[in-house]
Amino acid sequence: MKKTYHIITIGCQMNISDSERIAAYLESYGFKSEPNRVKAGLVILNTCGIRQKAEDRNYGLIPEIREKNPLVKIILTGCLAERKDVRRRLDKVVDIFLPIKNLPELYRELGLVKKINKTNDYLEINPKVNSKFSVFIPIGNGCDNFCSYCVVPYARGREIYRSASDIIAEAQKFIKQGFKEIILIAQNVNSYKIKAAKADLKFFPNKKAGEEINFPELLVAAAKLTGDFWLRFFTSHPKNMSAELIAAMKNNRQICRQIHLPAQSGDDRILAAMNRKYTVKHYLSLVKALRKAIPEIGLSSDLIVGFPGETKKQFAKTEKLMRQAEYDMVYLARFSSRPGTAAAKLKDNVSAAEKQRREEALNKILSQTAWKNNQRYLNKAIKVLVQEKNKRGEWLGKNEQFVTVKILGSAKENLQGKFVRVKITEVRDFGLTGVHLSS
Ligand code: SF4
Incomplete structure (x- = not known):
């Protein structure tokens, strides 16, 4: 096998960040980056399973790579790595299915000798960051929320969080190197909590060992680092968004005036069917509190149209929510049934044409609110x-x-x-x- 690698990343910030750790891992074993996937000894597909369209890209891409580069070893990681049906379908063209948490063990599958002192926690691998000024720092991995449409808890497993001192030290290292943008990421940053260990006390002098450190406290500690940088974070689940987090944002100017707060729907029954565990009223109360504390805040959201059973009346409530929230940006998705999730058992009964119509209607509202918001600049x-x-x-x-x-x-x-x-x-x-x- 040629000791060169090529990574194809599909999907969210977590996948981008994971790919940076995969690159660093392979380089620590002597592999070199190869920009042409047809010439690489190893091709790694870091997959996304959030929508059928993202999944389908792999079914065309992988056989094509295999055909053009017959000697290549193909590794499939990311959201699809543990799906049994995907494994069956791609068994003949993929050499290694790698759940990302098993990255430290990849050397075995590649027939390499383990380097001493290599960590067993993939999040502790020092990433090879593509940008020279902006970096994603994962604060944890996995999700416990089981929103009924989402594959992430199955693909990534339950929530695990990194130590606060590791996260702050990583941020400090990048700021010293001149990075200007530090982006803390997790599936739900708001549920971050760890018990303070001795090493954490350096950054949290008011804590005693064993006391809990939560996300607002982590964010404030990162914001207090010295240097010329700003701080962002993704993603905040509305059910865990606290007054403490809003206050942390308000009081620390290193934190960007931006929040991504996915609403997903404007109807309480659909939210319950999605297992989101908040109501529209609660969501709007968060928007109000954020705007009151930080009037210049930029607000974005995710919304799904055509969830199973979503009636025209229920959709109209999502339109209403969009007008009330006055978003700067919304990432719209047409419901796409994902195997293994609870919503996959529901009848996907909103037609493709109707989903498209609903998406277009929301896009129209978004254009209006975003344009109005941008006038302030x-x-x-x-x-x-x-x-x-x-x-x-x-x-x-x-x-x-x-x-x-x-x-x-x-x-x-x-x-x-x-x-x-x-x-x-x-x-x-x-x-x-x-x-x-x-x-
Ligand atoms: S919070 Fe819900 S949508 Fe987000 S990753 Fe977890 S299960 Fe998926």
């Missing part, structure tokens, strides 16, 4: 973290609220990974344009 100077150039050679970045900003007038300077001030001169529903003032 017009003629204002705002802080932007520059990310990349578009095809026309103009710099693009994100503001604190996670709105994309196009920056005019600095195409020749290298602004990537820098914080800059931009005066906004034009506002659209999903983007801003402005002039670069200063770095």
